Amino acid sequence: MKLVFSLLFLLLLSLLSSSFHSAVARGGERSFNSSGSFRLSRRLSAESYIDKLNRLADGYMSNSELEEAFSAFAHRCSNISRIYSIGESVNGLPLWVVEISDKPGVEEAEPAFKFVGNVHGDEPVGRELMLLLANWLCDNYHIDPLATLIIDNVHLHILPSMNPDGFELRRRGNANNIDLNRDFPDQLFPINDDVDARQPETQAIMRWLKDIQFTASASLHGGALVANYPWDGTPDKRKSYYGCPDDETFRFLASVYSRSHYNMSRSTEFVGGITNGAFWYPVYGGMQDWNYIHAGCFELTLEISDDKWPPSNELHTLWEYNKMSMLNIVASMVKTGVHGRIFSADCGKPLPASVIIKGINYSIQATESFANYHRLLAPDNKYEVVAEMPGYKSKSTHIILGEDATTVDFILEPDLSSKSKISRRGCDFRYDTERKLKMVQILPGPKLELYLIFTLIIMFLFFLFKRRVIVNYLNHRRNTTPKRSIVV
Structure with missing residues (x-):
């Protein structure tokens, strides 16, 4: 009988131990208060979180390395590119853009398309993919028909990092800890209406679209696998489908990206790998709605990796998964419409x-x-x-x-x-x-x-x-x- 009770006692200890371990594994940290009872924190400490991102950053380009890589690209591919800055971050880092065209810097009767990456500092995959895209276009000009079509008929502008400060700080917001994808004027609610209160990165984007009349654009994010289109918010702030006047066109553009992707269109969470932003979750002060309303620019928000910051050894695979999607969405500027x-x-x-x-x-x-x-x-x-x-x-x-x-x-x-x-x-x-x-x-x-x-x-x-x-x-x-x- 004593043996049975001993076994039951050991089993109970084992269950309690496993429950504590599983809580810690999900991001909890056990601690005790003054009364001796313990509380379970659901968040990792800032130090351990940054340590984790610092480890993941191994193999990713730093801001200075990214700048050097784009300068090297512009020198190697000077016949089809130029580099310019649209402004500076809070900490004074330049927001570098590379333009790719058969006549870079020359205004032509051609559509302009822009890619924007690293809007959130802890979503850096887009930074790397944009450099790979630029080099692929340069290497395949006059060799691959799609590369030639894009360079000869589109002015492609690539901003690899909208938030270089956030990248260095390993956090979502910029140096002022502001989410840049909530910092634009909103059509539904009077937020961000004070021009001087907007972040310098936001103001730089807004000036950029006054200088260049973009036909369409896409911002690259991480944390899911889906092509998101307007509207991003609803009048009642509830989660529901809220389509813009060009809803059918946006569904088509999002599908161009999703169907060209290795597995985005096979999503079990999003039908066809696309979603209306407000139907997924409402966002206010977002960049894509502002682009469409105020700049005549059809913008998609592309979530290109389930992990916000995947290990660097996965970057080549992510490039292969997204390459045709990135090329086809740019080529659609001249192939359709x-x-x-x-x-x-x-x-x-x-x-x-x-x-x-x-x-x-x-x-x-x-x-x-x-x-x-x-x-x-x-x-x-x-x-x-x-x-x-x-x-x-x-x-x-x-x-x-x-x-x-x-x-x-x-x-x-x-x-x-x-x-x-x-x-x-x-x-x-x-x-x-x-x-x-x-x-x-x-x-x-x-x-x-x-x-x-x-x-x-x-x-x-x-x-x-x-x-x-x-x-x-x-x-x-x-x-x-x-x-x-x-x-x-």
Whole structure:
């Protein structure tokens, strides 16, 4: 009988011991208070947490090593790249960007795409993958069709680390311990409205998007495996699906990344490996919603590894898993959607008009310099594309968008009945009018009539010439591009 009780006592001690060990293994730390009873802390101490991340950081590039690596890349691949800074972190570290294009630093009628990594300091995988992406593009230019397509037709901008201070401190927030993905102005709640109160890293991103008109972008995060799209928050702060006006297009873009990934689309947690941000968990002051609302930039938040900080020996595998996804999401800027330029019929100059898709409450703006636009849309749909510009008559056309991109160029006629005081862009209308009034004073009587007839003939011939130049340009584009072209 004593033997039985002894065995039961030993078994009880074993169970109690295993329960304590399992609690510690899940991140708890046992300690005793003054009364002698113990309490279970559910968090690791800051020291042990940082020690763990310091061990994991072995094999990852430091901030100085990352800067050196990008400088070496720019020197080796100087024909297709340039390095520039968009600002500094709280601690004064430069926020370096590398641009990759066949004409880096030259403004062209091409879409621009950006990758942003290391938004959270303790999610460093994106830093490493972006350098691998840059080198792969350089090594395969004029060798691999996808690399050549991207470099020849897209301006790709790569910011490997938005939060270099957080990386050095081995924590999520920046040097001020602010989560940079909660620091942007929010559409639903009046937070972060004080410009001076925003973090320097946030302000740098906002200035960047004023300088460059990005078509789309993606930020790389860690801790899950899913492609996240807007909206990120809900009006009632509850977890529920809350789609933006371009919900269908965002689902398509997220699926481009997920389907190209090694196993993201096979997720058992997220159907198809994609999720609406608010349906996953609401975020306010996030970067992707701000991009879409204020900068006309379609941004995805990409969670690319289940571990926030995986061991460095897994980086090569993560690169192989994400490589085609990163390439295909950039290539989709030219392979899908509606693209084109907008001209004035009266003087042939480019017009920075608005482009609207009927039925979608969202417009984009053609660029100031070239009046080129790049409107991302989900394929296999019918759309009505509209171009509008103050002082001109709007024009529209219906398209059936397949798997390939379509080019729709617009030639807008001046709205002579318009009482708007806005002068038509690209045409020095006021100067021409003043010059004609001076000529009226110089040439009275019959000479004036002859002059006016002669002027009308010259203006008509000039109009025909300009229109012919535009049409010839558009025909040239139609003959040299694989996209289906339409002139409206």
